Amino acid sequence: MGFNAKDALNEFWSSRVSKLGVFFMVTLFAISFYVLVSYPSNFGTSYWNRPQHWADYPKAVPPTWTQMLTSDKKAQHQILVTDEVYVRDKGIRALEYSIRFNYKADEYPKFTSFSLSELTFYDDPPFVYLTLERPDGTVIEDLLFHSIPYPSPGDEPPFVKYVESPLRIYLPGSSEVNSALSRFVRSEYELGLTPLDIGNSGQEQYIFGTPDSEGNFDQPLTGSYTMKIRVETFHEDDTVGSVKFVVGGTVFGYMGTDTLGRDLAVGLLFGFPVALFIGFITSTLTTIVGSVLGIWGGYVGGRTDDVIQRVSDILNNLPQLPILIFLVFILGQNIWNIILVLVFFGWPGLTILVRSMVLQAKEEQFIEASVAIGASRSWIMARHIFPQVAPFIFTQMIFYTPSAILAEAALSFLGLGDPSLPTWGQILERGFQTGAIYLGYWWWIIPPGLLIVITALCFVFIAQGLEPVVNPRLRRRR
């Protein structure tokens, strides 16, 4: 062979693609490390796949930086929470909250919603009133009225509700809000709009806008708003944990959201370590099994070789995707099943290649010499044969990594991914299934695919850079 590590490194480094590949790889690892450290391990099941977690986020909106591409100012998403309560004791006891926020945009919010958590009451259930004070001084009284439902018969006070999942009222889904707005625009602007009209044309215009001369609510009112929340209680010990008001933005986050409101940036980041994990484990296992069987069969020959050859021949001739689909479908959508099946298909290819290399290496004189000295077969295989094929095996391993990642992405795209472990392929599957392509949600479609491509490319680059090291005929420096 005759290359030493220093020469090899120099040769590798001399090409531009290698440098690019290494740079990408380092970035990938850095990001993965960050994710591993900062994300919980049950991210998939407890966060990503729980719609309640994403309830307050806008659905299917593009990232905030798309703002730079248009002249319109987009509505920023605001989640406003407070627990500062003012207890009013005079007359009807009420817990009062005040949330102040700014609204500055050329378009209306996507939605609004109100949430209340941790309610404890002892007597009759409280009433909740929402009143919005707008920057121009107008006030929408009783924008929302909600009476907390009575406790089930047989329950004893104190009645504790909304601890695990808060009370959440999605304003656009409430006909009462429509009625309140109808009253508001009639009294304030003398416009005769029925609650149905308001519901059909979108509440937000009326909550946040003023009519122009023709009665169109084109421009939102910018400035400072105050949402006043009043919880009328019927017992002096009634308490509320916190209240929340959400102004649904038309853009969100670094990467936008999907139709469940999930922050795509969060999901995409999680995909980094998962992809690397799948890639490396699969390629390592495939390489180990493939090369061991290849060296063993090639060197030992005879019956063992025949068997290994037959088996790898048959496996190599199976159509990969249909059987992959079948196995994952039947055995279950679990990441280890996927990895195992990929390895199951991967090793024969390597075995066949390694075996033919070993057959050649076997004929070398120094092998004969070793046998003559009395070296054992395993010794020869480990000490003499293996170093000859090692560089090739190593390059193949690098090549298997992106194909494993691509295979998993394809499986996920077909809906066979492991649901507890979100991957880029799965994000794309969701997008495809919900018709994101036809709705033009490019921020959902392009980034995951791009990440897959870049990750795969970085391994391809590194493998290309390694080629001259392994194959001296291709060396650039003599």
Added chain:
Amino acid sequence: MVLKIEELHLHYVTMRGMLKAVDGISLEIGSGEALGLVGESGCGKTSMSLGITRLLPSNVSEYKGSIELEGRELMKLSKEEFRSDINWKKISMVFQGAMNSLNPVIRVGIQVAEPLVVHEKMRKQEAKERVLEIFERVGLPPETFDRYAHELSGGMKQRVVIAMALLLNPPLIILDEPTSALDVSIQAQVMNLLKQLKKERNMAMIFITHDIALSSDISDKMAVMYGGRIVEFGTSEQVINDPRHPYTQKLLASTPLLRSYNEPEFIPGAPPDLVSPPTGCNYHPRCHMVMDVCSRKDPPTAYPEEGQRVECWLYGEENE
């Protein structure tokens, strides 16, 4: 005079610089004469054969000189003219390593017949007959026609390649190491065949080899090549019995003799780097008779005897 070459230069561009493979070669061959071209690997012998037949690789940087074949100046011919008039009709070649000279996917007979069909527009049946004749002459059974290259032994392949070269009866054949890969006994057979053919057909030959003893067996004249130049030229007797150039002397001394007790000598050092050759005489770093002037100036050409030529300071004027 079949072939007359004057100051042929062939330089390549390589990554490390310009490689002067053929650096000013001159020689003559009469009809029916065999010229043995002798030298170590890398001295430029194969490049010279490529230069004569114009099979130049793509990184050629310099190709000049004069090559006269039967009175016709080859350098003046266009590529197309060379291909249709000269290649194989006037000069044919037996390449180094018959192992890979034959197309593996086409039957051997077809390949051999190709020049007849292409150059002389012969019909296939007639061409086949001609091929079978030649096969018989070189000692190949007629079934060889339908074989594929991988089905033949080394010796048989060599004969096929020779047959192929003879087919159009060219006045000049270049054979590059035609016997290197063969067993000694097969080698002897092939050499005998070549000697017979040379006599029968009055064929001029350039016989390229590194084995000076083998060369002397068949060659009438011999040229010793070193570092892209011909350092000694003369009849076989002159070169073998009265070698003038120190390199030739060493070459001869390194051949083991059957009935001698002398140990073969070897030449220390390595062949020169043709990209950056030594100053002055190319051979001076290894020369056992080196003088001061050898490293400073290129050696002159001397003519010690009639028909003998040598490039060495030993025979030239010290002061120019």
Added chain:
Amino acid sequence: MRLGRNLLVRGFTLLMVVVVTLLLMNVVLGATGFSDRMLNALINDQVRIYRQGLVQTIQDPTELQRIVNNYKDVLIEAYGLDKPWPMRLPQMIWRVMTFDLGKAKNAQTFKGSTEIYDLIAERLPKSILLITTSVGISALLGLTIGTKIATMPGSKIDRFFSNYSAFSYALPTWWTGILFILIFAQYLRILPPGGMYSAPPPTEAIPRFLDLLFHAILPISTLVLALSGSWIYLTRTMVLNTAQQDFVNVARAKGLPENLVMRRYIIRVAAPPIITNIILGLAGSLSGAILTETVFGWPGMGLLYWNAIVTVDEGLIIALTFVYTLIYVIARMILEVLYVFLDPRVEY
């Protein structure tokens, strides 16, 4: 003849592939209890229908139940549910190999049949149309561009295609398809986003053909993009390697015209591995088409497979997996035979 014997051995190996697949599938189905569940569901379905039919005629509930139970026992015995799954293997394998593939849960042919056999017969030609066109175009591109750039190694064009090849390896075909739809169907609105014909499709021959073409452009382009990358590079490498061989030089020394040298000495010699790869690619594309058809809604076998996954139709998945394996094996067998004719050096 040794040749015939070798082909037979290869054929046998490929036959084993099909058998192993079947065995594998059935073992997996049996061992995970899947097949028991499936058969149970099937039997219960049939029993229910039977019962509904009888209810009209037999009033006495106990009598009804007795007859129904009888029927159920007959079915159980017929399907072999009373035995452990390994004993059902031979029967299952026999059924599949005689193409008794059963019915699909949720899919129908144009004429309304739910027989899987009919479904496959309807869908397969459409997949083949898509695949062979794409493979044909890619092969053509590969051969022409590949040989062209082999004559100018190291040039800009050459390096461009090297990079293109690496890039197309890393690019998932299905994502490319999605991108194409996004760009051409969504933004530019010049091509349809999917399907094989417009709804309703034109009735006359020429407009119908044009409509088909119109719909096929994007899926075919997607496939061609994926396949041509590696084929161009492969052709280039093979041709380059061959062009450096001694016998090519000999051919030139023989004064053969350059295009004859190219055809006979370079391309003809480099052809076998290239053709092998193309046929392998053809066979592999069958599987790849699953993804492409899904993305474009092209009504072929691939889309059927996708439907089967989404509707959890096990019978269909099993049948399709088998058919895919069969087709793949047939394609490989054709390859083996072809290769023998192409390369006389082949000896086993």
